[in-house]
Amino acid sequence: MLNKVLENVSTIAIGGHIRPDGDCVGSCVGLGQYIRENYSDKTVDIYLKDIPESFHFLNGTETILESVDNEEKIYDLFISLDCGDTDRLEYSKPLFVKAKHTFCVDHHISNIGFAEVNHIVPEASSTSELVYGLLDEEKISKNVAEALYLGIVHDTGVFQYSCAGPETFRVAAKLLEKGIDAPKIIEETFYAKSYAQNLVMGRALMESILFLNGTGIASFIRKDVMEFYGVGPKDLEGIVSQLRVTEGVEVAVFMYELRQNEFKVSLRSKEKVDVSRIAQYFGGGGHKKAAGFTMTGTPFDVLNNLSKQIEEQMEKLEKTQEQ
Secondary structure, three states: OHHHHOOOOOEEEEEOOOOOOHHHHHHHHHHHHHHHHHOOOOEEEEEOOOOOHHHHHOOOHHHOEOOOOOOOOOOOEEEEEOOOOHHHHHHHHHHHHHOOEEEEEEOOOOOOOOOOEEEEOOOOOOHHHHHHHHOOHHHOOHHHHHHHHHHHHHHOOOOOOOOOOHHHHHHHHHHHOOOOOHHHHHHHHHHOOOHHHHHHHHHHHHOOEEEOOOOEEEEEEOHHHHHHHOOOHHHHOOHHHHHHOOOOOOEEEEEEEEEOOEEEEEEEEOOOOOHHHHHHHOOOEEOOOEEEEEEEOOHHHHHHHHHHHHHHHHHHHHHHHHO
């Protein structure tokens, strides 16, 4: 598919979603490097903003463009990766709209296929795994393998989430054969936390509350608290996943304030609740067990609205099981 998509194009833009996570960065940088290494007749620009510092070891991150110098620039092809809709492309959206051709690779179930050509597989562990499937395995370099492996590691929680199926492990094994240092990638990009990150996570856990008779857990961080600890959104990764492992909990909710009483809400579930449906209801998206959206109101307004949706799903499931 990639060869066909790249036919007759010279200039290519690659863009991912706002506040890029490991899968977004890994898939964008991995594909960008692969094209640069194997298609010398094409030029590639990668558009991502504010990637985590720990990801900067990836070859190719030094070329990432965090702003659009010329919004009138028209690329032959814009490739959207790990992005459920054009709005989440944020600052690079005008380039997508103006591009002569567009291609989307994604694994979000909420993605309805907004590009000219779409490769959307909700069952896949990650967009990085899907990108791997588009490439010639023999032409994948160590640099490309590092980026794709990082992406898979982050979206599977180091292979512990149910989205990591047999194919995920086969792809990971092939990437390991390229000579990458997997333990180092996992330790330094997934587990390693700064002192400030540990402090803010500790506060979020300490101030968490149980709801819906202990089947839900929630916590939030206000903007002034983030400023006090000197952390930003990218430093809050992992908090909602840590909340999720609480015994007896089915759904975890973590919110952080973007501006006064406007919250980015992250949802994680175990088995019973499809949080992608809840996120879509509130204008967001994601996966069955990991999703998110933005909502205005106090944290308790948000939680009250969420509780109704979670409770509805739980009640429907109970009725189905009784029948």
